[in-house]
Amino acid sequence: MDEEHLHDDLHIFKDRSFFQQKLRSFLTIYLLLALSFLLMITLFAVSLSRVSAISSKLNEVHTEKKQNFSNRDSLLFPCGPEAREWEYFDGKCYYFSIDRMSWYKAKTQCEEMHSRLAIINSFAKQNFVMFRTRNERFWIGLTDGNSEGEWEWIDGTDYKSTFTFWKEGEPNNSGNNEDCAHVWTSGQWNDVYCTFECYYLCEKPVPN
Structure with missing residues (x-):
């Protein structure tokens, strides 16, 4: 009878050990997923920041070019480029x-x-x-x-x-x-x- 109980206890211990191993595996996977998610958010934020900076720079260049064209037009056509008969x-x-x-x-x-x-x-x-x-x-x-x-x-x-x-x-x-x-x-x-x-x-x- 004792030997039968011992066998049952050993089986329960093995089940618990297996469950703990599975739990640790799941926790590791969830942790890796969480880290991956945080990394993706960080990369997205960095990319968004760089895109914003590039867009701002392009707007500045566009504005500068527009002002240069405007200044050039004002020199060539002081009465306005649409009023060349003046x-x-x-x-x-x-x-x-x-x-x-x-x-x-x-x-x-x-x-x-x-x-x-x-x-x-x-x-x-x-x-x-x-x-x-x-x-x-x-x-x-x-x-x-x-x-x-x-x-x-x-x-x-x-x-x-x-x-x-x-x-x-x-x-x-x-x-x-x-x-x-x-x-x-x-x-x-x-x-x-x-x-x-x-x-x-x-x-x-x-x-x-």
Whole structure:
């Protein structure tokens, strides 16, 4: 009987030993899995950090290139790359029309282009306009339509204290109602009726 109990105890001991070995194996596997998981998370975090750093660097390079292109465009086209028909002079942009129309239509046309009929208030600007108009007639932003003989610049510039370049004998209102001014022979100014159709000159500030 004792021998039978001894055999049973030995069998139980072997079962326990086998169970403990299995438990240790499972614990080892779980530990390795946990370490592998932590390692994967660490690698993912490092990779994400590097990708973020590379992306940030690429954005900086892209921004720098964009600024360089923008600076280059501003040098080549100070009035804007989409407004190449405009000409730059002394901090402003000028548009010399290729269509003829009345003074009032020209004024409206300039306003639709976010500009105004040109104000010629210096000899330097007069020279610029004179060279470009080449004896053609171009409307400018000068009128005495509000009161005969009281000439006014449309932007409110004081006419009486600024530069003028009238042709000799002008303005003379010879045809009556000659209330609008244009540049004419050698860029000199002349008054003519506002419904006369000629080219026009718009000006606007250089875009930011």
